Amino acid sequence: MAETPKIELRKVQKRFGPKTVLDSIDLTVEKGHSMVVIGGSGTGKSVMLKCILGLLHPTKGSIKVDGEEVTRISERHREKVLKKFGMLFQGAALFDSLKVWENVAFALIQGENMERGKARDVAMEKLAKVGLSSDVGDLNPSELSGGMQKRVGLARAIAHDPEIVFFDEPTTGLDPIMADVINQLIVDTVQDMGATALSITHDMASARKIADHMSMIYKGNIIWTGTAAEVDTCGNPYVDEFVNGRADGPMQMEVLKALPPAPSAKWQNSPPDLSVRIAALSRPNGRANATAATSGTLLSKRRQGPAQLLLQQPRNSLAAHASSSILCRWMGTRRKRHAISPA
Numbered sequence: 001m002a003e004t005p006k007i008e009l010r011k012v013q014k015r016f017g018p019k020t021v022l023d024s025i026d027l028t029v030e031k032g033h034s035m036v037v038i039g040g041s042g043t044g045k046s047v048m049l050k051c052i053l054g055l056l057h058p059t060k061g062s063i064k065v066d067g068e069e070v071t072r073i074s075e076r077h078r079e080k081v082l083k084k085f086g087m088l089f090q091g092a093a094l095f096d097s098l099k100v101w102e103n104v105a106f107a108l109i110q111g112e113n114m115e116r117g118k119a120r121d122v123a124m125e126k127l128a129k130v131g132l133s134s135d136v137g138d139l140n141p142s143e144l145s146g147g148m149q150k151r152v153g154l155a156r157a158i159a160h161d162p163e164i165v166f167f168d169e170p171t172t173g174l175d176p177i178m179a180d181v182i183n184q185l186i187v188d189t190v191q192d193m194g195a196t197a198l199s200i201t202h203d204m205a206s207a208r209k210i211a212d213h214m215s216m217i218y219k220g221n222i223i224w225t226g227t228a229a230e231v232d233t234c235g236n237p238y239v240d241e242f243v244n245g246r247a248d249g250p251m252q253m254e255v256l257k258a259l260p261p262a263p264s265a266k267w268q269n270s271p272p273d274l275s276v277r278i279a280a281l282s283r284p285n286g287r288a289n290a291t292a293a294t295s296g297t298l299l300s301k302r303r304q305g306p307a308q309l310l311l312q313q314p315r316n317s318l319a320a321h322a323s324s325s326i327l328c329r330w331m332g333t334r335r336k337r338h339a340i341s342p343a
Contacts, residue, residue, distance in 0.1 A: 012061030023220035036211035045200035086162035101137035147178035167199035
């Protein structure tokens with residue numbers, strides 16, 4: 001009898017109003033395997049993870065964890081299911097107001113009510129597993145390099161010995177050498193724990209290093225699944241274009257076909273920035289709501305939608321708000337409980 005998959009998605013769809021992000025996702029992650037989902041930006045990778053975690057509710061379809069349907073469970077039951085998961089966030093998502101060891105022990109103290117002294121010991125043990133010395137535990141996140149912050153994020157992800165670990169773009173923003181260090185840590189950590197891993201990335205060097213199986217997502221569908229060794233010879237033209245980073249291929253042709261017509265006569269002396277043309281795709285009337293484009297940034301004098309207003313906010317504050325919300329939901333806590341009381 002076949003073993004029950006650790007994670008199983010069948011015909012999962014997620015719509016935001018008229019926009020379909022996930023169309024009909026079918027994905028199976030076997031117990032103890034490391035599955036990497038590759039795909040370009042905006043193809044639905046992060047939305048898929050959020051649907052599995054329950055941060056988003058799918059419009060249609062089935063999501064099972066250890067054979068249990070999780071799309072219709074209660075919030076209390078979901079908190080129990082989420083204890084099986086650990087997650088390394090794309091931007092590390094460390095709390096600036098907490099020491100490094102408190103970040104690592106956050107779920108233990110806030111989610112499991114573990115005594116602070118014991119939680120600190122566990123945190124130091126996990127920091128050692130990712131190659132950080134005990135003195136790092138008393139530093140603030142702002143005192144760490146990007147690579148060290150990723151290691152701390154990995155230590156936090158494995159602090160409660162999860163059965164499943166999610167990795168969201170684990171090497172984004174790292175130099176090639178540090179990226180390879182993080183990739184090797186992921187491989188070693190998952191193997192030592194015997195955990196199941198699901199990663200999303202567009203970094204093929206990372207995907208090849210940490211995957212034993214790969215799937216590619218494109219336009220909200222899984223268009224190919226196979227072993228990591230098969231990705232270069234699978235014969236799928238979309239996969240071939242992506243893994244080799246080619247500028248010509250079916251995906252590039254679709255982008256060119258979608259661009260608005262050539263500029264009208266009024267632009268002939270000063271052609272619009274490409275960002276204006278691309279932005280026009282999102283406008284119902286096919287015209288960009290912009291009067292100028294400077295360094296790829298659209299400037300509007302008449303009207304500003306939510307997206308433009310968000311882009312004007314400090315990037316760090318937005319990232320911190322989103323990361324802390326996701327983190328607390330994952331840990332079964334509330335935002336008002338973020339602060340860890342001093343000893």
